[in-house]
Amino acid sequence: MSKLPSDDFFNDVDYENIIDTIKGIYTSDGSISTLLDFERVLDEADLYAYKNWILGELVDGPKIKKYTVACIFMYPENLMPDPRGGKRLLHLDCMIHFKKTQIEVPVKLESSSDFQPGTSYPKMIKKWVWLVRIEIPKELMNDIREGSIDLAGETLDLEELDDAYNEDLDKAGNEDEESEAPSDQGMGAPAMAAPAAAPMPGAM
8 A cells, every 4th residue: 555645635634624525516517427437446446345445435526637536535433444455446556545533523413512602513523534545547537437447457348248247147037037937848737628629500
């Protein structure tokens, strides 16, 4: 895991800035589109297969530079994401940094004593958290969006891979239907009765 050169990456992470980040995302189609491409990289790298990565909360970003896009995710102190998952991203030329720090958050409002004296604002308490900053090359995001990725020295066509999965699913479904269909041979199926002959005129 790459070492953190300074704390500059995390200086802007506080409760008020987190709120501003979330508001900015909901009011910007461009930010949402960028985050979808960002998350797609994490998904294709199988990051979420590793413990706790799926629990991250976005607290800063996306910060778009000329060649990269960076986001910071927050995790509770006792739910640090498995560092082995981060190595999946390092192999894709991404940068990843961890930091354990404290952040002020409002207390849960249960009584009047939970407010700051003389105000309608809740009291703030400090909690230990993990901050994880992930920086992904734009080129990688574009490659995955277009349906291919160079992983471990081998180019994989994601659309072709999806088609192969679908073919397997269709094949398995057809085999299941064939196995469930009744057979006329060796199954003791009742024979169809021949229709009764119509009576000849005047035979009554």
